[in-house]
Amino acid sequence: MTDRTGTMLYLDGVSVAFDGFKALNKLSIIVYPAEMLAIIGPNGAGKTTMMDIITGKTRPDDGEVFFDGRTDLTRLDEAAIANLGIGRKFQKPTVFESQTVWDNLEMALRKPRGIFATLFYTASDTDTARITEILDTVRLLGRKDHLAADLSHGQKQWLEIGMLLAQDPKLLLVDEPVAGMTDSETVETAKLLKEIAKTRSVVVVEHDMSFVRDLGSRVTCLAEGSVLAEGSLDQVSANPVVIERYLGR
Numbered sequence: 716m717t718d719r720t721g722t723m724l725y726l727d728g729v730s731v732a733f734d735g736f737k738a739l740n741k742l743s744i745i746v747y748p749a750e751m752l753a754i755i756g757p758n759g760a761g762k763t764t765m766m767d768i769i770t771g772k773t774r775p776d777d778g779e780v781f782f783d784g785r786t787d788l789t790r791l792d793e794a795a796i797a798n799l800g801i802g803r804k805f806q807k808p809t810v811f812e813s814q815t816v817w818d819n820l821e822m823a824l825r826k827p828r829g830i831f832a833t834l835f836y837t838a839s840d841t842d843t844a845r846i847t848e849i850l851d852t853v854r855l856l857g858r859k860d861h862l863a864a865d866l867s868h869g870q871k872q873w874l875e876i877g878m879l880l881a882q883d884p885k886l887l888l889v890d891e892p893v894a895g896m897t898d899s900e901t902v903e904t905a906k907l908l909k910e911i912a913k914t915r916s917v918v919v920v921e922h923d924m925s926f927v928r929d930l931g932s933r934v935t936c937l938a939e940g941s942v943l944a945e946g947s948l949d950q951v952s953a954n955p956v957v958i959e960r961y962l963g964r
């Protein structure tokens with residue numbers, strides 16, 4: 716067991732079985748504050764299940780899951796976990812198509828994150844500044860008055876990342892963000908996630924290896940519910956077991 720002091724996300728020995736099939740098998744992963752971790756691995760490796768455990772959608776049969784070094788996530792429900800500051804971006808964007816980009820962000824900002832957020836909420840210049848800053852981060856400043864419906868697939872993904880940022884998460888979980896994106900959108904997505912990870916922890920699940928290379932982060936390869944290899948992408952992709960069970964397929 717590792718010391719969880721100073722960690723943002725701490726999984727130790729996490730196992731979960733579905734009908735006897737071990738989707739996660741003693742999985743241990745650590746993410747530090749303001750760190751990005753890329754998770755790769757074959758289909759069925761347990762990547763989605765891992766995200767489900769972190770967000771409280773699935774309960775582990777065994778193991779420890781801690782947020783910010785001290786909060787036991789296995790005791791909280793999904794809403795409580797989201798309120799702690801864990802944002803999850805699913806593959807399919809769920810923006811409000813009939814609203815403008817700006818209004819989507821404003822709604823996300825207003826979504827209360829708990830009783831204190833509601834009590835002390837005041838629409839203000841601060842909001843405008845914050846929305847502008849987010850638009851800048853997600854490359855949509857020039858599109859702020861466009862309907863979300865008119866955005867490209869990649870831009871919708873960015874808008875959704877922006878909506879998560881409006882909730883000011885400490886940890887952002889991002890599932891296959893560049894699937895279906897153009898090459899230039901993919902390159903831009905790596906840049907914007909790197910910017911976000913300067914101040915927040917980011918976990919990105921992805922199959923696109925050139926994108927993972929652009930992220931330049933630490934990489935963990937999962938297979939059959941456990942860590943197969945971890946390190947830089949060069950280290951992980953040179954690992955013979957990773958080549959045999961994932962990259963070489």
Ligand SMILES: Nc1ncnc2c1ncn2[C@@H]1O[C@H](COP(=O)(O)OP(=O)(O)OP(=O)(O)O)[C@@H](O)[C@H]1O
Pocket residue numbers: 733734737738756757758759760761762763764765
């Ligand atoms: N609710 C469930 N009931 C039964 N089996 C499940 C359930 N959720 C996941 N599994 C199984 O657990 C294994 C791990 O699935 P998971 O979706 O976590 O893998 P993954 O790494 O995300 O794969 P992909 O890259 O295809 O998204 C798979 O074999 C899957 O069929």
